[in-house]
Amino acid sequence: MNTAKTIQRLLLFVALSMLSVLNAAAQQPVRLAIAGITHGHSDWIYNSKHNADIEIVGIYETNADRIREFRERYKLPETLFYSDLGKMLDEVKPEGVMAFGPVNEHITAVRAGAPRRIPVMVEKPLATTYKDALEIERLAKQYGIKVLTNFETSWYASNQYVRDCYKDGRLGQLRKVIVNDGHEGPWAMNRHFVSWLTDPVKNGGGALTDFGCYGANLMTWLMEGQRPVSVTAVTHQNRPDRYPKVEDEATIILQYPELQCVIQASWSWTFSRKDMEVYGTKGYAIAVDATTVRSRLNAKEPETTQKLARRPPPFEDPFAVFAGVIRGTLKQDPDDLYELPVNVTVVEILDAARTSARSGKTVYLKSGTGLGKTTIK
Incomplete structure (x- = not known):
């Protein structure tokens, strides 16, 4: 005993x-x-x-x-x-x-x-x-x-709110998403950064890569990992004197079976912006900035504007997020904005967008994943 x-x-x-x-x-x-x-x-x-x-x-x-x-x-x-x-x-x-x-x-x-x-x-x-x-x-x-x-944009309470509106059914079925990202141009940033940010090999492109990735990331997250049917892109150099090797303007259209997303990525905006407009069959919600949302969820009601509280710790600090994931104290959904499945699809979309812009044609993504799963038409 x-x-x-x-x-x-x-x-x-x-x-x-x-x-x-x-x-x-x-x-x-x-x-x-x-x-x-x-x-x-x-x-x-x-x-x-x-x-x-x-x-x-x-x-x-x-x-x-x-x-x-x-x-x-x-x-x-x-x-x-x-x-x-x-x-x-x-x-x-x-x-x-x-x-x-x-x-x-x-x-x-x-x-x-x-x-x-x-x-x-x-x-x-x-x-x-x-x-x-x-x-x-x-x-x-x-x-x-x-x-x-x-x-x-992973830190934005507004994006989380808009996605919740969709998942809760308040927007109905999605029909159109518009994501606007960019700023006045990177020429005034530190020279070490600009030297590769404007290099088509080291950065993979100009504004298309630098800011088109935001829209691809948010849209793939909204769609819970679903890939688009096709990608169409148009790029342009507004300032070839500043950016001789890469585009400073890009528009990317992602087509899904019943939904279209337009990503407007630019180094030519009047000022810095990162906003997202999500339109459904019942209403719409617009993430204006990190904490501001405009929405109209009923045809009989006027548009309203809400100011949200910022996301709680650790979500506004990438170091704290990374530390939490390493320690195991922060568990994220497999299709979280940070996670690998979403971001592999982001790069697939950007690759298709570059191909589309070069060829002047729409790129169709075949089912499944892997290289060679695209068709140009």
């Missing part, structure tokens, strides 16, 4: 000890490494409101001028920086990697992180080509890691 009680007490002690260790680990900041810092958003790393969630343990970058700027601005030690991505990951052993370099280097971060079982978050979009997106998807599945894509 005494032996049984002793064993029970020992087991209870072990269980409580393990719980204590797990709680202590959950309270520690997540150790993150950074792959590239030339992206304009890389300054978020040291300007985040939620820096307590993360600890930067290594930064990979080969641009000496950008390293110098970053070190001077944030008073960082030379030992934090690496010119070899694999060496950094092996030495600092991070819990996650965030990529803030050219979009065509996202696959490099995943190729390095996946075999080491290190989750990766990239800035939008996931990749420059559908071929790369499919390889990223394969590596993530093979090694059992998360690969997330960060979009600012």
Whole structure:
């Protein structure tokens, strides 16, 4: 009897000890490494409101001028920086990697992180080509890691509200979605960012890639992963003097069986905007900005405007979201805006849009996934 009680007490002690260790680990900041810092958003790393969630343990970058700027601005030690991505990951052993370099280097971060079982978050979009997106998807599945894509519009309470209106049946069946994204142009941003943002290889295009990805991401999310039947795109260079290699204007039409989405991506807007209009058979809802929604859900009632509360933590901070996913404290739907299935489809849509713009023809997506599943007509 005494032996049984002793064993029970020992087991209870072990269980409580393990719980204590797990709680202590959950309270520690997540150790993150950074792959590239030339992206304009890389300054978020040291300007985040939620820096307590993360600890930067290594930064990979080969641009000496950008390293110098970053070190001077944030008073960082030379030992934090690496010119070899694999060496950094092996030495600092991070819990996650965030990529803030050219979009065509996202696959490099995943190729390095996946075999080491290190989750990766990239800035939008996931990749420059559908071929790369499919390889990223394969590596993530093979090694059992998360690969997330960060979009600012994932943080918007307005987009969540509009989607809830649709899912609750208040909009009826969707018929038309219009997504407008862009700004006055990137020429005034930091030179390191602009040098690859306006490069058709490193960025995969100009405004079509930079801002067309937002609409493709939101629309695929609204459609719970459903791919469009066809993609038609028109691009133009309004300012070839500023952007000689890429388009600064793009319109993309996604056609579904009973629904059309128009994505207007531009580096020629009068001012910065990220808004979405969703029209159904019963009513419409328009996400004007992060927290403002205009809607008319009944033909007999006038349009109303609502100001929403901001999304609660951690949803307005990509570092905190990534930390929560790594720790397992944040569970996301498989078709969440950040998740891989949606963002592989985003790159498929962008690839088809580039093909359509070059050919002047509509690109039809065949059923299933994989390369070669498109037809031009």
